[in-house]
Amino acid sequence: MLKLDYLEFYISHTCNFNCRGCNRFNNYLFLGHQRWQEHEETHKKWAERLQLDEWCIIGGEPTLNPDIIKWIYGLHELWPNSKCSIVTNASFKKRFNKEFYNSLIDTGMRMDIGLHDQNRRVDVTKTIMDFVKHPVIVHEPPKDLNKVEGLQNSWRNNYNKIKDPSWPSCESIYDWDKLPTYIKEECANMHDFSREIYESRFSPVNLTDANGLEICIALENYFYDPALIRQEEKNNFTLHNSNPKRAHDICMSKYCHHMSDGKLSKCGQVDLFPKFSKQFEVELNQEDKTLVNSYQALTVDTDLEEAEKFINTIKEPIAQCKFCPENYAPKEINSTINKDKFGIRI
């Protein structure tokens, strides 16, 4: 049996938001849903050979997929004992109905909501309060930020990326107050980096409703540079030309393994480079085009020895990592529902 700690089932290119920096390029008019029936048989075969600790349904915006209820019940039937969740921007209000609610309760699925705009908090909270069964327990964010998973690592990495060699180190969010004012001002004004910004990013609201449905509402309005580079003067895209190891080292998606069209990829980006290039003009030299198209996702009928080799090396860098950025600082975005129409569609 093959084993994976975490897998994202990517079920839609389509999204109604335009988050600049979306790592799966769904801020553009990237179109298409995966229908459950088309992939049901392949997923049944996967469930016979792949054990998952945790899985997640994502897009694009997965609630826009007409088959979302079938995906929720279908995947849960195949991997009933794994932790499961769905990631949504919670904007397609028509979906937040009894049928959707029941599917989450029946499958024990957690919902992770990204607001992507701080002005949406009130509206989304109202949608959720109308959706859940009361009484609701709202869990206080931890007072001790040392207990927030991933925060100190993220803090240290991002501070070190923007740090001038003359600045003192700042290993933890708690060292922020010891920094001189001129450094704090430069961090906040030039790099959108400060203790307050981190506290708001890492203090999501977690709640549990009367039936045990768990929902997390997070701001998520800081995005890193995506792999796609906009060439404004040509109205088309290109990709980075990075050192693959360095790009992989700083990559936030390297452990977000991805299932799409019944095939398993190391990450969403490597699966989507060729798919996006089929819908939009992406300017690359011949060598890079070949590299984009050469990634071999794992198929369900691959023989066991090959499949084990794939899974055993899935956490390592790949040649296509060169297409992702090797330097970045997070940028604040406030997403809207007006799609970004940039790019020449093919």
Ligand code: SF4
């Ligand atoms: S909501 Fe934003 S981050 Fe999420 S898929 Fe849509 S564009 Fe991407």
Ligand code: SF4
């Ligand atoms: S190709 Fe490499 S660097 Fe790019 S998202 Fe995937 S794992 Fe990360």
